[in-house]
Amino acid sequence: MGMRVVTCRQLLTVAFLPLSLLLNVVVPALSFQDAQHITAILGESVVFNCNVDFPEDHPVPYVLQWEKKVGGTGEDIPVYIWYENYPTHAAEEYKGRVSGVNPESSYGQASLNLTNIRETDQGWYECKVVFLNRAPNQNKNGTWFHLDVHAPPRFSVTPEDVIYVNLGDAIILNCQAEGTPAPEILWYRDANPVDISATIGIFNDGTELRISNIRHEDIGDYTCIARNGEGQISHTARVIIAGGAVIMVPPTNQTKLEGERVEFTCEAKAMPGNVTVRWFREGAPVQEALEKRVDIRRDGSLIVNPVSADDSGLYLCEVTNGIGEPQSASAYLSVEYPAKVTFTPTVQYLPFRLGGVVQCYIKANPPLQYVTWTKERRLLEPYQTKDIVIMNNGSLLFTRVNENHGGRYSCTPYNAQGTQGSSGPMEVLVRKPPFFTIEPEALYQRKMGDTVEMPCEAQEAEDTQKPKITWHRRDGSPLPKGRVHIAGGNITIENLRRTDFGYYQCVASNEVATIVTTTQLVVEGTQPHAPYNLSGNASEFAVTLTWLPGYSGGPDYKQDYTIWYREANVANWSQIPVTPPGSTQVTINHLTPGTKYEFQVIGKNALGDGMLSKVIEVRTLGSKPAGKQPDVVRPPPNPSEKSEKDFEHSPDDAAGGPAPGGDRRDRRRSGRNRSVPKPKDVIDFSVVVFPTDSAGLPAIPPILRPRGPKPGPPRNLTVTEYPNGFLISWQAPVEKANLVQYYTIKYRTDAQWKTLNKQQIRSEETSFLVKNLVGGRTYHFRVLANSVSSYEASDEVKFPVPARVKHKAITAGVVGGILFFIVAIILSVCAVKICNKRKRRKQEKAYNMVACRITDSRNGGQPPGVSQVPLKKRKKETDKAEYQV
Numbered sequence: 001m002g003m004r005v006v007t008c009r010q011l012l013t014v015a016f017l018p019l020s021l022l023l024n025v026v027v028p029a030l031s032f033q034d035a036q037h038i039t040a041i042l043g044e045s046v047v048f049n050c051n052v053d054f055p056e057d058h059p060v061p062y063v064l065q066w067e068k069k070v071g072g073t074g075e076d077i078p079v080y081i082w083y084e085n086y087p088t089h090a091a092e093e094y095k096g097r098v099s100g101v102n103p104e105s106s107y108g109q110a111s112l113n114l115t116n117i118r119e120t121d122q123g124w125y126e127c128k129v130v131f132l133n134r135a136p137n138q139n140k141n142g143t144w145f146h147l148d149v150h151a152p153p154r155f156s157v158t159p160e161d162v163i164y165v166n167l168g169d170a171i172i173l174n175c176q177a178e179g180t181p182a183p184e185i186l187w188y189r190d191a192n193p194v195d196i197s198a199t200i201g202i203f204n205d206g207t208e209l210r211i212s213n214i215r216h217e218d219i220g221d222y223t224c225i226a227r228n229g230e231g232q233i234s235h236t237a238r239v240i241i242a243g244g245a246v247i248m249v250p251p252t253n254q255t256k257l258e259g260e261r262v263e264f265t266c267e268a269k270a271m272p273g274n275v276t277v278r279w280f281r282e283g284a285p286v287q288e289a290l291e292k293r294v295d296i297r298r299d300g301s302l303i304v305n306p307v308s309a310d311d312s313g314l315y316l317c318e319v320t321n322g323i324g325e326p327q328s329a330s331a332y333l334s335v336e337y338p339a340k341v342t343f344t345p346t347v348q349y350l351p352f353r354l355g356g357v358v359q360c361y362i363k364a365n366p367p368l369q370y371v372t373w374t375k376e377r378r379l380l381e382p383y384q385t386k387d388i389v390i391m392n393n394g395s396l397l398f399t400r401v402n403e404n405h406g407g408r409y410s411c412t413p414y415n416a417q418g419t420q421g422s423s424g425p426m427e428v429l430v431r432k433p434p435f436f437t438i439e440p441e442a443l444y445q446r447k448m449g450d451t452v453e454m455p456c457e458a459q460e461a462e463d464t465q466k467p468k469i470t471w472h473r474r475d476g477s478p479l480p481k482g483r484v485h486i487a488g489g490n491i492t493i494e495n496l497r498r499t500d501f502g503y504y505q506c507v508a509s510n511e512v513a514t515i516v517t518t519t520q521l522v523v524e525g526t527q528p529h530a531p532y533n534l535s536g537n538a539s540e541f542a543v544t545l546t547w548l549p550g551y552s553g554g555p556d557y558k559q560d561y562t563i564w565y566r567e568a569n570v571a572n573w574s575q576i577p578v579t580p581p582g583s584t585q586v587t588i589n590h591l592t593p594g595t596k597y598e599f600q601v602i603g604k605n606a607l608g609d610g611m612l613s614k615v616i617e618v619r620t621l622g623s624k625p626a627g628k629q630p631d632v633v634r635p636p637p638n639p640s641e642k643s644e645k646d647f648e649h650s651p652d653d654a655a656g657g658p659a660p661g662g663d664r665r666d667r668r669r670s671g672r673n674r675s676v677p678k679p680k681d682v683i684d685f686s687v688v689v690f691p692t693d694s695a696g697l698p699a700i701p702p703i704l705r706p707r708g709p710k711p712g713p714p715r716n717l718t719v720t721e722y723p724n725g726f727l728i729s730w731q732a733p734v735e736k737a738n739l740v741q742y743y744t745i746k747y748r749t750d751a752q753w754k755t756l757n758k759q760q761i762r763s764e765e766t767s768f769l770v771k772n773l774v775g776g777r778t779y780h781f782r783v784l785a786n787s788v789s790s791y792e793a794s795d796e797v798k799f800p801v802p803a804r805v806k807h808k809a810i811t812a813g814v815v816g817g818i819l820f821f822i823v824a825i826i827l828s829v830c831a832v833k834i835c836n837k838r839k840r841r842k843q844e845k846a847y848n849m850v851a852c853r854i855t856d857s858r859n860g861g862q863p864p865g866v867s868q869v870p871l872k873k874r875k876k877e878t879d880k881a882e883y884q885v
């Protein structure tokens with residue numbers, strides 16, 4: 001930029017002039033070339049960075065002047081003037097907001113600091129540096145800056161908060177805002193953008209909302225929003241029909257200490273304005289509940305002074321001017337006070353040898369913290385006393401009462417506000433409880449329409465009152481009206497129905513104790529009762545249901561079950577009979593992943609359908625498929641009729657085991673599906689998974705097997721040696737553990753991984769015992785967490801099997817061989833002895849026969865049919881026989 005510089009003669013002249021006149025000597029040439037643009041937010045600070053270029057880099061005296069160019073007139077206004085030791089000059093509207101920068105800062109020496117920026121500060125600024133010893137023809141120092149000041153919106157005109165109208169009127173809601181940049185105006189009705197119609201329009205750059213011929217549907221809250229790049233503000237106007245009172249300032253919840261003063265506001269407006277305000281506490285007028293301690297002012301506010309402990313509750317104000325329905329608003333008052341005893345019974349009873357309670361009747365706000373007890377004016381320590389416990393409400397519980405528990409007791413409650421004192425003395429008497437003299441039978445079985453009578457009588461103990469006998473159903477449902485008669489302690493139920501089935505209790509009570517006896521009434525010849533405890537376990541494509549059977553209707557009736565299910569928010573139910581009949585577990589297949597389903601079970605016998613169980617909701621795992629899936633060729637109804645060559649086995653997954661959803665036969669796919677395109681990173685349509693039903697047959701239609709999602713990896717895999725083998729254990733994944741369907745263990749001793757477990761390890765199991773590891777070898781293990789469609793592997797763990805494992809096996813073999821050898825020797829000896837004994841008997845028999853023959857021959861006789869034996873030979877055989885004996 002060029003600038004005009006004073007001459008030496010001019011310098012001598014201006015040396016005696018004021019500084020303000022001195023600066024008028026220089027007439028700069030105006031140029032916006034290379035100007036710097038600065039944007040600031042209203043109220044912030046900014047620095048205009050301006051350097052001083054001394055002639056030939058030698059510091060010389062100079063005058064600094066900052067000017068602002070006024071738009072329209074082109075007039076320059078001095079903003080800031082500085083010259084060495086002279087007082088600095090600042091324009092009136094810039095005083096206290098402009099200053100030079102610290103000479104040691106990184107900014108130029110001529111820089112200007114402007115703080116607390118206003119919207120009027122926006123415009124062009126020029127930095128002028130005049131060197132007093134500079135030649136006139138040399139250019140001046142300085143540059144131009146343009147300051148943009150941005151300000152968030154602020155309303156200059158808004159409509160009234162409440163606008164009363166009549167049907168058919170026309171109104172204009174005017175909403176104007178200022179800010180930099182100029183804010184945009186938007187209109188909303190009841191949180192939704194205003195719909196332009198024949199009677200509603202927006203005019204004048206959005207500042208006016210005009211409604212002609214107001215209808216009922218036009219009544220509501222209209223919100224004007226002004227926004228720009230620096231923020232947004234809003235204002236709401238409520239358009240209501242003239243006549244009805246409207247609560248503008250409702251009451252709010254309050255907490256007070258007992259004895260303090262409380263005030264509830266209830267400011268209302270109406271047209272006409274004759275508003276009547278009424279106040280209620282817990283549904284009753286406050287004047288009735290609080291009497292002289294309340295005051296209702298003309299503005300509708302309620303004052304209670306002082307508040308007491310019983311004043312806590314819900315307070316409601318109701319406003320009306322006689323037109324339309326009254327409006328109301330409510331708030332809760334909580335009155336805090338020290339804990340206090342509200343009632344002290346003079347006598348309390350404990351049942352001998354039973355459990356009993358000594359009550360401390362307490363009221364506290366804030367809630368009770370603890371209670372101290374005294375017995376015979378001595379501090380009682382229940383925590384150090386057997387059979388005595390302090391309950392949460394401060395009462396004493398005696399788990400088994402004995403005669404020593406009687407006496408004079410007193411309690412003192414405490415809360416955060418302290419205590420209001422102890423109870424009076426309470427005499428605790430130990431008495432025997434009542435007892436049943438006649439009890440009902442444990443079970444009553446009757447037919448539909450029959451009558452049943454169940455007796456019950458009780459007797460009081462000495463020095464106690466006669467017990468009162470009542471009958472109840474254990475489930476809390478009422479006794480049937482018109483068919484029940486109670487005489488004394490006996491109950492009679494006529495014309496039995498299915499709903500009478502259940503447990504009944506005879507209750508006998510007096511001042512000492514309450515005793516109960518229970519009986520069951522079974523009504524036979526009815527349809528089944530509702531199954532109960534229905535639960536579901538979900539996978540991606542199936543849900544397994546289990547339940548407990550309701551009463552079948554009698555021993556002569558068998559019940560079967562039917563499953564009712566539907567997708568949530570769908571009107572129609574689907575039904576599936578449970579197979580095999582009578583089973584209380586079934587798997588529902590071919591469901592959609594990531595979908596919520598509703599299930600219920602109904603039983604049926606020969607008399608008809610029973611009652612439905614409660615409905616449960618179960619969401620299948622995985623993500624719901626997005627968009628339409630490609631068509632897949634379905635297998636025939638009976639896949640076993642197709643030859644193996646018509647199918648191609650899908651390859652095993654990376655885990656080395658069968659893919660989820662069935663065995664290899666279930667994982668067959670049609671060869672015609674090979675051409676189905678594969679969307680990248682979304683779904684792998686090349687493999688079709690056929691889920692199986694409860695009978696093990698493939699479910700139709702087939703389900704496309706997605707690539708994901710994956711479960712997290714198993715954690716902390718360890719191998720530990722035990723006497724009976726090696727235990728491989730791990731922890732479930734941290735992320736997406738619900739996706740795990742089963743685990744697979746992989747191992748290797750060389751480069752090839754093999755599967756250790758023959759069957760799938762269930763998802764709830766996290767350990768596996770292996771017995772046949774070879775001693776002296778090093779094994780590498782890892783565990784795979786398998787989902788329906790993918791898997792994730794744990795870290796690899798190396799485990800060297802000790803060599804002594806092999807030695808143990810050899811030692812066991814040697815010991816076993818020795819034991820077998822010893823047993824064999826023993827058996828051989830036994831066999832030899834048995835054989836010798838048999839042979840000896842045989843020889844003795846032969847010897848006796850020979851002896852008889854020799855005797856006969858000596859006597860000259862010979863038995864018929866016996867040939868003559870030489871004597872010498874017989875003698876030899878005889879000697880041998882004698883020797884053996």
